[in-house]
Amino acid sequence: MNYENLLVEMHGKVALITLNRPKALNALSPALTAELSDLLDRLETDDKVAAVVLTGNEKAFAAGADIKVMKDWSYMDVYKSDFITASWERLASFRKPSIAAVAGYALGGGCELAMMCDFIIAADTAKFGQPEITIGTIPGAGGTQRLTRFIGKSKAMDMVLTGRTMDAEEAERCGLVSRLVPAEQLLDEALAAASRIAELSAPVVMMAKESVNRAFETTLSEGVRFERRLFHSTFALADQKEGMAAFAEKRKPAFKNS
Numbered sequence: 001m002n003y004e005n006l007l008v009e010m011h012g013k014v015a016l017i018t019l020n021r022p023k024a025l026n027a028l029s030p031a032l033t034a035e036l037s038d039l040l041d042r043l044e045t046d047d048k049v050a051a052v053v054l055t056g057n058e059k060a061f062a063a064g065a066d067i068k069v070m071k072d073w074s075y076m077d078v079y080k081s082d083f084i085t086a087s088w089e090r091l092a093s094f095r096k097p098s099i100a101a102v103a104g105y106a107l108g109g110g111c112e113l114a115m116m117c118d119f120i121i122a123a124d125t126a127k128f129g130q131p132e133i134t135i136g137t138i139p140g141a142g143g144t145q146r147l148t149r150f151i152g153k154s155k156a157m158d159m160v161l162t163g164r165t166m167d168a169e170e171a172e173r174c175g176l177v178s179r180l181v182p183a184e185q186l187l188d189e190a191l192a193a194a195s196r197i198a199e200l201s202a203p204v205v206m207m208a209k210e211s212v213n214r215a216f217e218t219t220l221s222e223g224v225r226f227e228r229r230l231f232h233s234t235f236a237l238a239d240q241k242e243g244m245a246a247f248a249e250k251r252k253p254a255f256k257n258s
């Protein structure tokens with residue numbers, strides 16, 4: 001898998017994807033998002049891959065969509081192409097677990113990309129923001145929607161209307177980030193979390209992810225009903241039998257992903 005704007009490394013069953021346009025602070029060009037979409041298609045169907053960690057570099061996870069590419073586009077250019085929505089949204093529909101490991105800037109589309117992952121682990125150097133308003137536009141890949149669900153209306157309005165950045169401590173305090181670690185521990189922490197998930201039953205992990213995501217799309221009673229159906233369906237899996245038998249027999253479960 002050779003890409004111009006991404007690096008891919010396997011750590012056991014975890015694919016570590018590194019955004020790799022360091023000179024442009026990993027600005028998300030159409031070429032980069034197309035490559036990411038193609039890579040995720042491959043990883044989703046590859047049984048050797050159980051989870052994904054998405055990261056950038058010390059200075060930037062990603063500083064947003066590529067402004068230099070976008071700046072001269074007309075309304076018809078972005079409307080007719082639906083501004084490459086499919087490749088941007090690919091991460092949000094990825095069925096295997098995904099963790100964003102964020103150091104430095106996660107701005108605009110970079111913050112939106114991190115929020116498409118299942119959870120975000122941040123280095124103490126991380127800075128999040130939706131600064132689109134400062135360049136005459138608004139978030140376009142879910143920033144006004146996902147950020148609001150993560151941190152609530154007041155803080156989301158503050159971020160989106162002023163374009164200010166939020167440091168890692170504030171991001172953890174308000175629930176944008178699940179864990180905050182010293183920068184030098186970021187990748188170890190994210191890879192350890194992904195590896196832990198990779199040891200568990202893959203179909204059960206996918207169901208758990210699907211069920212949590214449902215909370216963003218439906219009412220509480222429908223969501224609970226959906227969860228109950230998936231919960232019941234785990235009882236059709238050999239892995240549920242193995243998991244509960246292993247608990248009763250005081251041993252480690254050996255899940256077979258079936």
Ligand code: CO8
Nearest residue numbers: 023024025027063064065066067068088108109131140141
């Ligand atoms: N696009 C293109 N190039 C960028 C971007 C970007 N978003 N961010 C940084 N770069 C480039 C700079 O132009 C510079 O290049 P060069 O060396 O050739 O001049 C290089 O990266 C280094 O950047 P700086 O010199 O600016 O570095 P600083 O440390 O001084 O500043 C900042 C870092 C504060 C992050 C600054 O670079 C910055 O403000 N960047 C722009 C942040 C921004 O506004 N992001 C939002 C972009 S809009 C967006 O994301 C909308 C998403 C919509 C998605 C819709 C999909 C359907």
